Amino acid sequence: MIRTDNLTRNFTVRIKRGRFRREKRTVEAVAGVSLDIGAGEMVGYIGPNGAGKSTTLKMLTGVLTPSSGEARVCGLRPVPERTKLALRIGVVFGQRSQLWWDLPLHESFALLRHIYRVPAGEHAARLRRCRELLDLDDFLDTPVRQLSLGQRMRGELTAALLHGPRVLFLDEPTIGLDVVSKQAVRSFLAELGASGDVTLVLTTHDLADIERLCERLVVIDHGRVVHDGTIEALHARYGSRRSLVADLSSPLPEGFELPGATLVGVEADRHRVTFALDGVTAGAAVAQLVAAVPIRDLSVVEPDIEDVVARLYTT
Amino acid sequence: MGELRAYAALAGAQARSVLAYRASFVVELLGNVGATVFDVLTVLALFRATDRIGGFALPEALLMTSITSAGFALADFLIGNVDRLKTYVRAGTLDAVLVRPLGALPQLLLMDLPMRKLLRVVFGFGVLAVALGLNDIDWTPARVLLITLSPLCGMVFLGSIFVISASLAFWWVDSGEVGSAFTYGGRDFASYPITVYGPVFRGLFAYALGFAFVSYQPALALLGRADPLGLPSGAGFAAPLVALAAAAVATGVWRTGIRHYRSTGS
Incomplete structure (x- = not known):
């Protein structure tokens, strides 16, 4: 569905060096990104600020012309076939509105039907579904400028889907939203992705979005892909482990060892301990621990993706 | 068809x-007529000081002014708002336009269509009608066609200048008002008989850039007057070609x- 080959985009920046002298420097915002995304995949595209996420998305949607390299989306070249491609994709830019500022939300939707030349029946059916799933009914008659950010984002999502796109690009769809709105957006996207009709590519800084939605994770830094695979593969590669946290009824004996696990934390006078699980299963570790000391409470903690990604960015 | 809809x-x-925003719309609508009124008043004021300007009498000069005014009002109404491109480029909001399945330029123009400038168009054509009445024109089918096309050619030509000067923003985000020298400056230039200008300035604006074909040459052809500067009579009939050439450059x-x-x- 999406294929890029060595996609590159340079920007020239002029840096002030004294009163009149300016130095020209070329910055590679995206440096040779090659991706192959199949139909129905949900891909999280992440990276620190300035890594080239948005630039890649803009090249895939035909907004920016690549400096070199190839891109195909739905079999089309994004820039030369921009208007044709626009009919097949949906785009949500978290920080740029697609809606008409001064008009009620429902009028924006009606306009988009004309712009995308969607048959009335299809349009109505899709709108009905979005209204249900995203609870739009309370503010359909409100001018867009008076909507809250969360309401507007739900409007933007609807706007991007009314023409039944094959691919949906989301650039930071949850940025600035409160917890409830984030949840609403996420579960809507999860449902959309589960249907398998739409290929989803989203960039985000909120890794919870990714954990909830995407099986595949592409991490980009300084314009280059540094990881492309599942979240599990990322953990395996960077050695992040699940851990076992146990509250004990009596202090952990000195010199206690749990085969296949490492003691990484001791708190509350040796009443609370944390083991990182290297090779052993959680069940086996618990059984061994219970055999040695009485346990009051315990939990198994999944590795924190934020930590892994933070490590990726800094290396 | 669907695209037109x-x-x-x-x-x-x-x-x-x-x-x-109803109230501010009415105020702007009326305020905008003022601008066109002043164009005409300037010409009238000049003729209080002298009775010929650049070898032309008041009705003839007024014909040139009014063809320019009508063409410019139309161009400014339909295309003039393209100069907001620089704010779109600066803020990056052109992105939203580019992800839609329509041409970027028509979208930009229609999204900002300045309704407040509508009365200006009406006024511009009103003055043109008056100027035609003041002149003694020997109406032939070719001249009827020419006067029908002239404001449209003026619009296409001046509109192309608008598009070209606005496009500067793609290369030079901070293009500011540089483009105005050619859009508003060009209109002012074409409001008077070009015989009033010095040879170098005239050569540049009138012929290198083509502004002579907005109103000066068409007016001469309508009046059946020979060009004091020596172009063959009837050169005004070339105005549509000049306009098309300008449009082609602007598109590129x-x-x-x-x-x-x-x-x-x-």
């Missing part, structure tokens, strides 16, 4: 957006420009 829907949306510049669009970080 889409553009019509965009224009309708703009009209409804404007009406969301726009297309190249949009490939240079850099967007902004987000």
Whole structure:
């Protein structure tokens, strides 16, 4: 569905060096990104600020012309076939509105039907579904400028889907939203992705979005892909482990060892301990621990993706 | 066909957006007529000081002014708002336009269609009608065709200048008002018989850039007057070709420009 080959985009920046002298420097915002995304995949595209996420998305949607390299989306070249491609994709830019500022939300939707030349029946059916799933009914008659950010984002999502796109690009769809709105957006996207009709590519800084939605994770830094695979593969590669946290009824004996696990934390006078699980299963570790000391409470903690990604960015 | 409906829907949306602020719309509508009134008043004022300007009498000069005014009012109404491109480029909001399945330029024009400038168009054509009445024109079918086309050619020509100068923003985000020298400056230039200008300035604006064909040459052809500067009579009939050439250049510049669009970080 999406294929890029060595996609590159340079920007020239002029840096002030004294009163009149300016130095020209070329910055590679995206440096040779090659991706192959199949139909129905949900891909999280992440990276620190300035890594080239948005630039890649803009090249895939035909907004920016690549400096070199190839891109195909739905079999089309994004820039030369921009208007044709626009009919097949949906785009949500978290920080740029697609809606008409001064008009009620429902009028924006009606306009988009004309712009995308969607048959009335299809349009109505899709709108009905979005209204249900995203609870739009309370503010359909409100001018867009008076909507809250969360309401507007739900409007933007609807706007991007009314023409039944094959691919949906989301650039930071949850940025600035409160917890409830984030949840609403996420579960809507999860449902959309589960249907398998739409290929989803989203960039985000909120890794919870990714954990909830995407099986595949592409991490980009300084314009280059540094990881492309599942979240599990990322953990395996960077050695992040699940851990076992146990509250004990009596202090952990000195010199206690749990085969296949490492003691990484001791708190509350040796009443609370944390083991990182290297090779052993959680069940086996618990059984061994219970055999040695009485346990009051315990939990198994999944590795924190934020930590892994933070490590990726800094290396 | 579907595409035309889409553009019509965009224009309708703009009209409804404007009406969301009704009072300020009326004020702007009236304020805008003022601008065109002053164009005409300037010419009238000049003739209080002298009875011929650049070898032309008042009705003849007024004909040139009014062809320019009508063409410019039309261009300013339909295309003039393209100069907002620089704010779109600076803010990166052109992105939203580029992800829609329609041409970027028509979208920009229709999304900002300045309804407030509508009365200016009416006024411009009103003055043109008066100027035609003041002159003694020997009407032939060719001249009827010419006067029908002249304001349209003026619009296409001046509109092309608008597009070219606005496209500067693709390369030079901070293009500011540089373009205005050619759009508003060009209108002012074409409001008078070009015989009033010095040879170098005239050569540049009138013929290198083509502004002589907005109103000076068409007016001569309508009046059946020989060009004091020596172009063959009837050169005014070339105005549509000049307008088309300008439109072709503008299209090329726009297309190249949009490939240079850099967007902004987000």
